[in-house]
Amino acid sequence: MQIPQPYLLFLGDVTDPLSAKTAKGVLHWRPELCTGQLRLNAETVSLGIADLSLQEAKLRGAKTLVIGTANAGGYIPQTWLQTLQEALERGFNIASGMHQRLTGFPSLVTAASIHQCKLFDVRHYDHPLRIGNGKPRPGKRLLTVGTDCSVGKMYASLALEKEMSRQGLNTHFRATGQTGILISGTGISVDAVVADFISGAAEQISAAFTDHDWDVIEGQGSLLNPSFAGVSLGLLHGSQPDALVLCHEIGRTHTRHLPHMPVPAIQATLDANYTAAKLTNSSAEFVGICLNTSAIDEEQAFTLCRQWEQEYNLPVTDPVRFGISCIVDKLHAI
Amino acid sequence: MQIPQPYLLFLGDVTDPLSAKTAKGVLHWRPELCTGQLRLNAETVSLGIADLSLQEAKLRGAKTLVIGTANAGGYIPQTWLQTLQEALERGFNIASGMHQRLTGFPSLVTAASIHQCKLFDVRHYDHPLRIGNGKPRPGKRLLTVGTDCSVGKMYASLALEKEMSRQGLNTHFRATGQTGILISGTGISVDAVVADFISGAAEQISAAFTDHDWDVIEGQGSLLNPSFAGVSLGLLHGSQPDALVLCHEIGRTHTRHLPHMPVPAIQATLDANYTAAKLTNSSAEFVGICLNTSAIDEEQAFTLCRQWEQEYNLPVTDPVRFGISCIVDKLHAI
Numbered sequence: 001m002q003i004p005q006p007y008l009l010f011l012g013d014v015t016d017p018l019s020a021k022t023a024k025g026v027l028h029w030r031p032e033l034c035t036g037q038l039r040l041n042a043e044t045v046s047l048g049i050a051d052l053s054l055q056e057a058k059l060r061g062a063k064t065l066v067i068g069t070a071n072a073g074g075y076i077p078q079t080w081l082q083t084l085q086e087a088l089e090r091g092f093n094i095a096s097g098m099h100q101r102l103t104g105f106p107s108l109v110t111a112a113s114i115h116q117c118k119l120f121d122v123r124h125y126d127h128p129l130r131i132g133n134g135k136p137r138p139g140k141r142l143l144t145v146g147t148d149c150s151v152g153k154m155y156a157s158l159a160l161e162k163e164m165s166r167q168g169l170n171t172h173f174r175a176t177g178q179t180g181i182l183i184s185g186t187g188i189s190v191d192a193v194v195a196d197f198i199s200g201a202a203e204q205i206s207a208a209f210t211d212h213d214w215d216v217i218e219g220q221g222s223l224l225n226p227s228f229a230g231v232s233l234g235l236l237h238g239s240q241p242d243a244l245v246l247c248h249e250i251g252r253t254h255t256r257h258l259p260h261m262p263v264p265a266i267q268a269t270l271d272a273n274y275t276a277a278k279l280t281n282s283s284a285e286f287v288g289i290c291l292n293t294s295a296i297d298e299e300q301a302f303t304l305c306r307q308w309e310q311e312y313n314l315p316v317t318d319p320v321r322f323g324i325s326c327i328v329d330k331l332h333a334i
Numbered sequence: 335m336q337i338p339q340p341y342l343l344f345l346g347d348v349t350d351p352l353s354a355k356t357a358k359g360v361l362h363w364r365p366e367l368c369t370g371q372l373r374l375n376a377e378t379v380s381l382g383i384a385d386l387s388l389q390e391a392k393l394r395g396a397k398t399l400v401i402g403t404a405n406a407g408g409y410i411p412q413t414w415l416q417t418l419q420e421a422l423e424r425g426f427n428i429a430s431g432m433h434q435r436l437t438g439f440p441s442l443v444t445a446a447s448i449h450q451c452k453l454f455d456v457r458h459y460d461h462p463l464r465i466g467n468g469k470p471r472p473g474k475r476l477l478t479v480g481t482d483c484s485v486g487k488m489y490a491s492l493a494l495e496k497e498m499s500r501q502g503l504n505t506h507f508r509a510t511g512q513t514g515i516l517i518s519g520t521g522i523s524v525d526a527v528v529a530d531f532i533s534g535a536a537e538q539i540s541a542a543f544t545d546h547d548w549d550v551i552e553g554q555g556s557l558l559n560p561s562f563a564g565v566s567l568g569l570l571h572g573s574q575p576d577a578l579v580l581c582h583e584i585g586r587t588h589t590r591h592l593p594h595m596p597v598p599a600i601q602a603t604l605d606a607n608y609t610a611a612k613l614t615n616s617s618a619e620f621v622g623i624c625l626n627t628s629a630i631d632e633e634q635a636f637t638l639c640r641q642w643e644q645e646y647n648l649p650v651t652d653p654v655r656f657g658i659s660c661i662v663d664k665l666h667a668i
Contacts, residue, residue, distance in 0.1 A: 131561045131562075133592055192528060192530065194526060195527050195531075195564060196561075196565065199562075226614050227465050227467060229568060230533060230568025231568075233557075234564030276563075280560050
């Protein structure tokens with residue numbers, strides 16, 4: 001699966017800036033792939049890039065309309081269908097990270113078929129997969145892991161890819177969730193595959209390679225989150241990472257959506273991932289910790305990073321505030 | 335989902351005794367549910383019970399025709415369709431543990447609808463599930479875990495259920511795989527659910543209860559099998575077991591289907607499961623080890639069990655050779 005690029009970012013009629021997180025992520029990490037935005041009315045959230053009609057975007061070379069918004073149910077509003085239909089008629093592919101499938105609308109399926117366009121439901125995965133086998137394969141891999149969901153694993157992965165490339169390491173980002181897939185144009189939502197195939201999906205997402213230096217694989221969930229740990233473990237085994245980076249949010253008091261579960265300790269999270277990673281890669285090692293320190297001020301954050309470096313004997317940084325080069329510096333020796 | 339019982343065991347035209355494993359399991363653990371067997375010709379494997387026509391089985395009260403065989407691709411042979419069709423016409427439900435779905439045959443779906451019968455594809459699970467939450471829930475639970483797949487977890491679970499009931503503990507077996515589901519008439523194939531829902535499925539398979547003493551939950555895979563560990567971890571977290579029983583096969587040299595992966599050490603398997611189980615049940619403890627000792631003679635097996643009891647400080651038995659009461663004896667104190 002490769003989503004044709006560049007994109008036109010579709011924002012529908014959403015007015016809550018948080019709902020446009022996906023589109024913002026695509027624009028932040030791949031501005032060169034975004035020809036502009038399409039908003040259904042003047043009240044719609046703006047990304048601060050050119051407002052384009054379907055026709056204008058087509059002239060600028062856009063190949064795929066990306067639904068860059070989220071809502072609570074993950075559904076596609078009826079009021080968007082006319083625009084989506086018109087996009088297909090003008091030859092756009094459509095990519096969506098919504099839970100409700102584009103392919104669940106017969107009218108869109110028919111239009112896509114007539115106009116030879118594709119519908120990409122990146123939150124789902126319907127293609128055949130192999131069972132994972134844990135066999136060592138060529139290529140160096142880094143996986144981000146976390147103390148919880150939504151602690152910055154995708155951000156850290158993309159920041160690592162960027163800094164590694166800057167430091168001369170030829171690096172590919174490998175997406176495992178819907179926003180990451182829209183950013184990279186390819187990948188598999190590992191939490192959406194049938195349970196038997198989690199590690200197999202990871203082996204496919206970052207297959208054997210010899211043509212570049214590193215794959216950076218986007219982590220999902222946490223080994224210590226009881227809702228999703230199975231996904232995290234299969235992803236860890238299938239990724240067989242040489243290098244691990246731990247991600248954590250300062251100030252989070254309990255596991256997301258689970259008030260009865262305290263956030264796990266850093267050392268317990270390092271230990272759990274290190275032990276499990278050894279099963280498929282005996283050389284696996286942690287190379288750094290990324291903190292989301294937005295809950296504290298910059299001076300406190302800087303002090304905390306230095307303290308934790310002493311405590312865990314690893315480079316510690318907030319990639320948003322302090323960059324991520326201190327971690328990448330360690331990768332040249334692996 | 336509850337598969338109506340009793341059953342007529344369908345053996346098709348299979349001639350390899352190993353292919354009839356599922357039917358043998360159902361007959362071994364639930365002889366009172368098996369009215370007889372239906373074989374398509376004289377060469378078909380026999381379970382040594384009454385050969386019944388559909389009509390005869392119906393007269394004896396059979397409600398569901400159970401496809402009790404397996405083949406390499408998990409497909410339903412065309413040559414069986416006429417019998418399956420006739421079974422529906424006579425008012426039988428059909429249950430299958432095959433990979434290919436009964437509901438994939440439009441003729442069977444139509445006949446089931448006309449005759450108000452149900453098709454149970456127990457290897458699949460298409461109903462809505464909740465995300466697991468790891469909240470403690472009433473009821474005591476035992477989960478079997480293993481050093482690998484196919485080391486006797488289902489056998490140990492059913493042997494435990496039987497012996498626990500004999501010792502006065504009101505116990506329910508909770509099935510997580512196709513043969514177990516056919517035996518108990520209900521359950522979810524946890525390896526077939528979408529990855530995000532593994533622990534949620536386990537929470538549903540053994541929901542909160544106060545009307546009996548124990549649930550014994552059938553384990554799947556192994557935390558140290560890189561093909562399926564995600565399933566095992568989600569099942570462990572969702573089961574939140576009070577008691578764990580480790581299953582292992584003596585003489586296995588490598589992980590099943592993975593010649594490059596040695597079978598993990600017993601202590602490493604105990605440690606991995608114990609540590610992970612603590613996340614959702616701080617009281618989790620191992621209460622015994624079940625060995626499949628068929629590769630060695632009975633005297634050697636007896637000696638080995640005594641040695642391992644010293645080494646791991648747990649009751650150790652081969653449930654087939656020596657029964658499982660030594661483990662159940664420990665459960666009264668939990």
